[in-house]
Amino acid sequence: MSFSSSICVVDDDIASREAIVGLIRAAGWNAEAFESAQHYLSRRTSRAPGCLILDVDMPELSGLALQQQLAEAQVDVPIIFVTGHGNIRMSVQAIKAGAVEFFTKPFDPDALLHAVEHVLAEREGRAAAQRRSETTPPASAHGMVGRSARLQDMLRRIATVATTDSTVLIQGETGTGKELIARAIHEQSGRRKGPFVKVNCAAIPANLLESELMGHERGAFTGALTRRIGRFEQAHEGTIFLDEIGEMALELQPKLLRLLQEREFERLGSPTTVRCDVRVVAATNRDLKAMTAARTFREDLYYRLSVFPLAVPSLRERKEDVPQLVSHFARQFAARMGKDAPHVDAATMERLVRYEWPGNVRELQNVIERAVILSEGPELSIEHDLGDELGPSAGGAPRSDELAEHTRAHILKVLESVDWVIAGPSGAAARLGMKRSTLLFRMRKLGIERPSARRSH
Template sequence: MGRHPEVTQDARELVELATTEEGVGELLRRGLDWVSRVVPFDLATLFLLKEGRLEAVAARGPLANQAVRKHSLQLADFPSLKQALETRRARAFTEEDHSHGDGDPFDGVLDLPAGHSCMVVPLCAGERCYGVLTLDRAQCETYAQPVVDLVEVYGQMLATALQGAEQRATAERLHRQDHEHAKLLESQLGGDSEGILETSLSPVMRDLSRRARQVAETDTPVLITGETGTGKERLARAIHRWSARADQPFVSLNCAAIPAGLLESELFGHVKGAFTGANRDRAGRFQMAHGGTLLLDEIGELPVELQAKLLRALQEKAFEPVGSDKTVRADVRILAATHVDLHQAIAQKRFREDLFYRLSVFPLRLPPLRERREDLPQLTVFLLEEQAKRTGRRGMRVSASGLTRLASYDWPGNLRELANALERATILTRGQELTAQSFDLPNGERAREVPGSGAVEETPAPLPAGAKVPTLAAVQREHILRVLTLTRGRVYGEGGAAALLGLKPSTLQSRMKKLGIERLEGFTAAEDA
């Protein structure tokens, strides 16, 4: 009995084993090895209880063979084993006990000598009994009570380890279910981002999709810029789904939607007692996104005092939760998005230049909807399908006249405004076709700033009564000349007249020729090259 100090060490090892990735089979095998160090036996067999039957799952000792390892018992046929489970106490038996009781559990499997002794140890923890451990000896010597008591302790330890392994397996199953549920919700929230990107008819969007796919294969930080409502989060979700981290979490934090005083805790988490109301430890978005992707939406609104801490977290991949002095590491791929002009914010000391260069390793600019009007037909299809998943209103479509009406509007709110217009029209329309009359949109273009020019196009004032109405050709000619003036005669490229008018350059040139616009005063065609 001098081996009792080993019980403590064995208990530690069993607990450690129960929390590892090893399966139950390895746990039981190791448990039998530990029992062999404290008690002699010729056969040690572990039976697990399954629907009223005890099924052998592991065996050790000189008498262990395939027949033993495949042996099973109907618990109702062995009152002594049932009693051991009910009382949760180990018991030593002799041949005399078996001859006057319910027989030997190995009758017909092993030819054990008359008078041999055995021990039955219940494996119970909490409210569960997992099975029994049986120990048999070929010699006629009953196990002493102190030995029985010691093995009973091992049985309790082994049952506790089995309970831990079972709980871990349950937790892993629930985690997988939650992960699949989260991916489903993510898909519903993000919509068919890939489809919207990859079916675009706009050359700019097709190039953007190609570049996004290329950078998705890396862990390079991406800065997504664009006007409000252009679909920056959709693009971020697409990059995540195209990446090797697709099966890991996608976590988003809107830096403009959370009070400045709580942003640090949201990003990095906090420990219990860090501030009033911190009643428990709480993981931040960096920890939630470990192994996956973290989108910092509206990064341009991040307070300056927090930007230095974010920069350190990005550089060192480590941070301290609020109220803690312990460093936490997180493997996170960073995507950032903003509608703010960060260069201007840097000039105004509202954004750190070093953080900007850390985030904008690979910049992607999402064009506004007015620069990709050719995508309106398929965008309406995608958005109506997404809407149908939420509302159940299926089969809705936009007619040719409806598309013409949509194409005539400037969409300052971009995709978000288009989605709202479609949902509003769907609610107000009885049938399944959305016509021009279905859309309640402003009649004229609202005043807006022309990108890159600093100039503002004003909504035309209504004509006074009796005024001479200009021809459509005259209005078109005047409008094209005004836009060409704003672009200093440039037709092609980003910020050129064709892009601002939502036309292909070849279409604009053809229309200019038809309207007699050959050149602008003070500018030559060479300046457009």
């Protein structure tokens, strides 16, 4: 089913409804307001919204009843509840029925925006996967394209471990497709009908990560205005994907170790132990074994995570897959842009194969997307700016400081072009093809600050 990018807010309280709509629009998304569940059901479009924000206690048809009605009609729409009359039993009921989040009023605006962003990113990811499945040639699996022996061996290992409940540690360079692999493991497992919950450990501040993973009670700490269900609890009977696990703070690692061993935890501010049935898949681009030797990562946690280690080959280790990946991405982006798939001439393909791709498949994907945008005829056009990227560096990977400076300059250029708007469909994160949290993390890492912020120091 197709879906729109609009976010629908259903609340019979006009003040609350207008406040949420204003918050959503200020963040750069489209929002529609509805005063009742019946009003929402009378929408004249058959396209589901990108996200549905629901009050629970409404006259005639409650939010929970609307959720059930939509589920029975097999309408695929993510639901976030925001209510002034919530309790633990109600929130558990809503989450079990498929709700993404459950907030009680007064709610934290940033937490609501974070939940909306996560929902839309996951939804677009599924839509992109569906588009890929419609255009991917036979020699691909779960979005991973190629016929090389290295890739096929990895796919066989994925199929082998997927049928178990063992913890998997995916290790590979940035841009090699570690999240695709995690999803492939989930989709081939017995938990495929359960949730797949992703957590980027590098994008969440260390002091908030414990709350993000395990949840918290209202008043557990300053700013905890509502009770929050953690990601492990959300992933019950499904899979949790801990991306960038090497960035997790040392002080939090013993709690994760206990959770992996005992399959139980306590929410912040609560003495009650919560048990969860979750399959854990972790990923990192760092050498965790070396980190254990340097005492920057717990050795016992490393061995608990690496029950089944899975090494992802870099793109330069499977260059024979580059032509197929180029053709795949060229078709994919041309279809999205309403263009005919461009032809890739032999000279262009040779340049693409010869390049070392320090950013791996993600870098190749970005280069082909830009090339399709710039191509005006039937041939894929690698223009001069892309030539700089592919030319002198083609004999070997650029130095890390050169790559960082190139990345910094590109992010700055995009930020300035959108007047430093980060979130929303027209913001810098969307233009760069990454999540808002990922962009903020990279900006911090590269020392990028808004000019006004620098002047205020």
